Amino acid sequence: xxxxxxxxxxxxxxxxxxxxxxxxxxxxxxxxxxxxxxxxxxxxxxxxxxxxxxxxxxxxxxxxxxxxxxxxxxxxxxxxxxxxxxxxxxxxxxxxxxxxxxxxxxxxxxxxxxxxxxxxxxxxxxxxxxxxxxxxxxxxxxxxxxxxxxxxxxxxxxxxxxxxxxxxxxxxxxxxxxxxxxxxxxxxxxxxxxxxxxxxxxxxxxxxxxxxxxxxxxxxxxxxxxxxxxxx
Amino acid sequence: xxxxxxxxxxxxxxxxxxxxxxxxxxxxxxxxxxxxxxxxxxxxxxxxxxxxxxxxxxxxxxxxxxxxxxxxxxxxxxxxxxxxxxxxxxxxxxxxxxxxxxxxxxxxxxxxxxxxxxxxxxxxxxxxxxxxxxxxxxxxxxxxxxxxxxxxxxxxxxxxxxxxxxxxxxxxxxxxxxxxxxxxxxxxxxxxxxxxxxxxxxxxxxxxxxxxxxxxxxxxxxxxxxxxxxxxxxxxxxxxxxxxxxxxxxxxxxxxxxxxxxxxxxxxxxxxxxxxxxxxxxxxxxxxxxxxxxxxxxxxxxxxxxxxxxxxxxxxxxxxxxxxxxxxxxxxxxxxxxxxxxxxxxxxxxxxxxxxxxxxxxxxxxxxxxxxxxxxxxxxxxxxxxxxxxxxxxxxxxxxxxxxxxxxxxxxxxxxxxxxxxxxxxxxxxxxxxxxxxxxxxxxxxxxxxxxxxxxxxxxxxxxxxxxxxxxxxxxxxxxxxxxxxxxxxxxxxxxxxxxxxxxxxxxxxx
Numbered sequence: 224x225x226x227x228x229x230x231x232x233x234x235x236x237x238x239x240x241x242x243x244x245x246x247x248x249x250x251x252x253x254x255x256x257x258x259x260x261x262x263x264x265x266x267x268x269x270x271x272x273x274x275x276x277x278x279x280x281x282x283x284x285x286x287x288x289x290x291x292x293x294x295x296x297x298x299x300x301x302x303x304x305x306x307x308x309x310x311x312x313x314x315x316x317x318x319x320x321x322x323x324x325x326x327x328x329x330x331x332x333x334x335x336x337x338x339x340x341x342x343x344x345x346x347x348x349x350x351x352x353x354x355x356x357x358x359x360x361x362x363x364x365x366x367x368x369x370x371x372x373x374x375x376x377x378x379x380x381x382x383x384x385x386x387x388x389x390x391x392x393x394x395x396x397x398x399x400x401x402x403x404x405x406x407x408x409x410x411x412x413x414x415x416x417x418x419x420x421x422x423x424x425x426x427x428x429x430x431x432x433x434x435x436x437x438x439x440x441x442x443x444x445x446x447x448x449x450x451x452x453x454x455x
Numbered sequence: 456x457x458x459x460x461x462x463x464x465x466x467x468x469x470x471x472x473x474x475x476x477x478x479x480x481x482x483x484x485x486x487x488x489x490x491x492x493x494x495x496x497x498x499x500x501x502x503x504x505x506x507x508x509x510x511x512x513x514x515x516x517x518x519x520x521x522x523x524x525x526x527x528x529x530x531x532x533x534x535x536x537x538x539x540x541x542x543x544x545x546x547x548x549x550x551x552x553x554x555x556x557x558x559x560x561x562x563x564x565x566x567x568x569x570x571x572x573x574x575x576x577x578x579x580x581x582x583x584x585x586x587x588x589x590x591x592x593x594x595x596x597x598x599x600x601x602x603x604x605x606x607x608x609x610x611x612x613x614x615x616x617x618x619x620x621x622x623x624x625x626x627x628x629x630x631x632x633x634x635x636x637x638x639x640x641x642x643x644x645x646x647x648x649x650x651x652x653x654x655x656x657x658x659x660x661x662x663x664x665x666x667x668x669x670x671x672x673x674x675x676x677x678x679x680x681x682x683x684x685x686x687x688x689x690x691x692x693x694x695x696x697x698x699x700x701x702x703x704x705x706x707x708x709x710x711x712x713x714x715x716x717x718x719x720x721x722x723x724x725x726x727x728x729x730x731x732x733x734x735x736x737x738x739x740x741x742x743x744x745x746x747x748x749x750x751x752x753x754x755x756x757x758x759x760x761x762x763x764x765x766x767x768x769x770x771x772x773x774x775x776x777x778x779x780x781x782x783x784x785x786x787x788x789x790x791x792x793x794x795x796x797x798x799x800x801x802x803x804x805x806x807x808x809x810x811x812x813x814x815x816x817x818x819x820x821x822x823x824x825x826x827x828x829x830x831x832x833x834x835x836x837x838x839x840x841x842x843x844x845x846x847x848x849x850x851x852x853x854x855x856x857x858x859x860x861x862x863x864x865x866x867x868x869x870x871x872x873x874x875x876x877x878x879x880x881x882x883x884x885x886x887x888x889x890x891x892x893x894x895x896x897x898x899x900x901x902x903x904x905x906x907x908x909x910x911x912x913x914x915x916x917x918x919x920x921x922x923x924x925x926x927x928x929x930x931x932x933x934x935x936x937x938x939x940x941x942x943x944x945x946x947x948x949x950x951x952x953x954x955x956x957x958x959x960x961x962x963x964x965x966x
Binding site: 251273275276280282289300304350 | 562568
């Protein structure tokens with residue numbers, strides 16, 4: 224149900240099942256029933272690790288391997304895919320530049336020497352290294368401070384436009400979903416309660432859960448615009 | 456003395472190193488896979504750690520000794536190796552499990568997320584991240600094993616422990632210190648070499664790898680001494696009888712327990728056998744029951760034991776028959792029950808006797824044990840003596856229930872006696888210090904203390920060996936109490952080597 228190059232945000236209160244849904248997609252959790260398909264292929268037609276090599280995966284704290292350098296972290300999936308060394312090196316450098324970390328400075332560093340924002344950028348580069356058609360992001364911005372988060376959201380959106388991959392992002396922050404996703408799926412108690420473009424959700428919230436979810440961002444927006452109009 | 460000890464150094468060092476490294480490699484080969492299997496499976500990890508901890512609670516020396524009966528009486532390398540390998544399991548296994556389970560759950564998930572298989576995750580994420588903890592376990596194990604290997608002497612495996620055990624018995628503190636220092640040095644260098652290799656891998660540093668290599672070379676360097684000279688250099692000064700060598704080309708395995716007299720007798724018997732052309736393999740410092748078990752199994756061919764020891768600890772008899780009866784009964788029991796031949800008595804006995812200083816004997820008017828009753832004097836002996844029938848019998852026969860007693864290590868009894876700290880001690884009748892301290896042995900007319908005649912025991916196979924009989928025959932009844940006491944005194948008091956004392960005793964017999 225996700226088009227090529229489309230972005231979907233899964234949003235909802237804690238424990239609503241959005242991370243579980245994401246892990247079902249790359250088979251970190253196996254479904255009791257139902258099926259997952261990608262490009263016409265059903266997930267269980269291939270081995271789980273082969274399936275995951277076709278899907279980028281970004282997690283909250285970066286999840287970088289501390290004993291690998293930045294370049295080695297990015298090279299993990301390409302190596303598993305059997306790429307030759309020259310192609311891997313070239314890919315890693317290109318991705319580092321793209322996420323705003325010059326390879327000359329960062330390729331040989333270890334994760335311990337990176338800031339939170341830098342680690343998350345490397346995490347994104349690692350997820351993209353195997354040239355996946357789809358990238359799954361599990362709260363990729365939630366551990367970052369506001370300034371870092373703001374810059375990173377823009378950069379991720381830009382990289383996505385440049386490379387054209389589809390993405391599913393899990394977040395509990397409506398404004399993140401709004402800025403990043405084509406469509407938003409609101410989840411509650413393991414079910415998707417409403418799904419559609421952000422404008423549609425704002426205009427016609429389908430039920431109480433969706434309405435409640437919109438209240439806080441609306442109040443923030445009102446306060447912010449009031450502040451700006453007084454100041455301006 | 457120093458030259459003699461140095462000559463046996465390469466063998467003992469090599470034995471120690473070979474034993475320790477084999478045990479460590481085996482421990483690692485068992486614990487690492489077991490730890491990898493057990494880490495994600497609490498149902499396996501619990502019992503595995505439980506068993507390993509249980510092994511660890513067994514005192515090292517007991518674990519080593521237990522391996523002998525477990526292996527059906529085998530002595531030497533195998534029981535020591537197995538015990539030490541078992542000993543090394545716990546720290547490596549525990550740290551492997553702790554290290555693997557300590558890897559951040561989000562990293563474990565990320566590894567699968569980027570497309571690794573479970574095996575790839577283990578080898579390229581979990582094991583490398585757990586490695587510092589695993590290596591710490593290996594280092595702990597290496598220190599333990601190198602240290603515990605010194606305890607392999609009583610089960611007949613040659614190690615640096617031979618210096619320690621022999622030194623403790625002959626009061627050669629230099630030898631004890633030497634054994635301890637070399638073994639401690641070995642443990643430290645091995646520990647630091649492993650550390651250097653670990654750091655080298657972690658920091659990808661060639662310099663550290665070279666440092667680790669230098670450490671290993673330093674450990675192996677003493678082995679070069681083995682190649683540089685003949686192993687049996689200490690035997691070169693001996694007179695070989697060239698004309699008739701009935702034992703030429705034969706190897707006789709000779710056992711000895713861990714006290715001065717046994718070391719000297721082993722040296723004497725070695726001289727006699729080598730004079731007949733035999734090559735003698737000497738297993739010294741054996742535990743008492745281990746020596747007997749090894750003889751029954753044919754692991755050793757010959758050693759010297761004492762009638763009273765066989766009577767009480769092997770036959771478990773508590774009565775005390777006259778000397779001749781005990782000799783006859785122990786001999787026939789050994790032959791009938793175990794096929795062991797009591798070849799001949801050596802002529803002396805190493806029994807317990809109650810000893811006092813000449814001063815005490817005169818001022819307190821002591822002649823016999825009976826005079827101790829009501830004397831208010833204090834008796835010292837090794838702690839286990841007071842639980843043995845020798846003492847309870849003495850106490851009951853002579854009415855010594857009120858005598859104050861003190862347990863102490865036999866090595867320190869003589870100093871305590873001459874210092875006036877205690878008044879009466881149990882001495883061994885062949886102890887050189889009886890003469891040196893001018894002690895008086897109290898009469899014990901009722902025979903509460905059993906006789907301990909020294910006799911040569913031969914394994915079932917050696918019992919049929921006529922050439923061996925012929926070589927040992929001159930030793931029959933050839934050593935007096937006084938001669939044995941003098942020979943012991945040469946080592947314990949005059950600080951002569953076991954070899955010198957053995958040569959002296961050999962000469963007394965020949966004359």
